[in-house]
Amino acid sequence: MGVVVDPGVPPEDAQLIRDSAPVLIRMRRGWVPEPPRGGAARSKGVAVTVTAIAVLMVALGLMSRGIGLLLLAFVGVPVLLVAFIRNDLVEEDEEAAADREIYEQLRWYEGRYVITEDLDESARRLLARARQAIATVEDSAVNAEGLLDGVRNAVMLPAQEWEIARLLAKLSALRTKHRETVTGAVAPEVAAVAEPLGRALDSSEEAVVARVEALERYAANVTEAERAFRAHQQIEELRGRLHQYEELVAETGADAFAVPEIARLAEDADQLEQALRRSLSSAHEAFRHLEPGEPGEPG
Structure with a gap:
């Protein structure tokens, strides 16, 4: 729990x-x-x-x-x-x-915490998705290395998690009461009132889903930046030993085969560095959509 x-x-x-x-x-x-x-x-x-x-x-x-x-x-x-x-x-x-x-x-502190037992099954799944996305960002190497906005992450991500959990708790409680009221045969007059209220609940859930999906997009961008960062680190390690490879190739007389491959190493390192920068830029852009007041983001 x-x-x-x-x-x-x-x-x-x-x-x-x-x-x-x-x-x-x-x-x-x-x-x-x-x-x-x-x-x-x-x-x-x-x-x-x-x-x-x-x-x-x-x-x-x-x-x-x-x-x-x-x-x-x-x-x-x-x-x-x-x-x-x-x-x-x-x-x-x-x-x-x-x-x-x-x-x-x-x-x-009643009202300032949410336990998963407060949520219905649909809400639990949504909260689990949100928490997984947040953990992906917080546990990433690019976050630990300060390549993301660590200060804003430390403030914004817990705030997003709490807001999602709070809204899901309210939604779960109201949805449970709604289902209890309209379960079984209901008069047409009751159905006429209950139907638009049910749509309001669905609309509220969609708004929370949009928040969760925004977190998941951010996490996906961070994951891509993480992949590029690790690849860049590996290439840099190889490039740091480049002179050793060149020395070995020269001593063994394998220049004709290996020199073009070694030369390509520097090009790959440059390309990965550019890819890392693009990934980080995308992650920063995705993060902007988590901030309150951005167009298209639920309030």
Whole structure:
């Protein structure tokens, strides 16, 4: 299960939300932590433990008088048992307190995260496509090498992912309610109202699809730039060893066969460099269509 968090959430809190996916599932299914029992449990546990220690000390002191064993058996052991039980309760209270803290944090940020369980099947597929396209860009060598606009990628891509996830969550919720309302036989009057509303849902999904496809086009351009970049690196490595090849060819007398091939290496390197520049230019152009306010991009 995945969690998409609003980029505006502070990083530490965002990580807590992502790490709390199992708790989010439980919350979606109606789980609510137990209310606090008050601070008495901890203080009682400490008091009982101190009492037990005091009894033991007295028992040890009275051992020589013959009544220490009786005191230990009839008073000390029961008090120790109560102390252990109290300590267990304190530990349980600490766990419950941690659950309540996470619960309250997640409730505080309600509406600023989306879990895949919030989405219907169609929306999940769309979100998966968007996240795959974003991962392709972020994990690329051309991005790591700074050949793309890394700063804008770091801001724009999470914003796109969040906007797509947010819209898909709203679409899924409304589409589910719509289907529940119009399932089965409906009166003509209801069908007349439901049909255009259904088309509105379809239109909204198409707008989100357009966003996802824009991300995929950007990722495809980055992939092409990645291919050209790696090929360019390989050619540069070969060209860096060119003198070694030339020396070997000269020593073996294979000039007539190999020299034209080696000469072509420099030409291939130049062509690949030009291809890389074109690919990067295309990627930058594709990125522009992800920015808000561009013509043809859904708002």
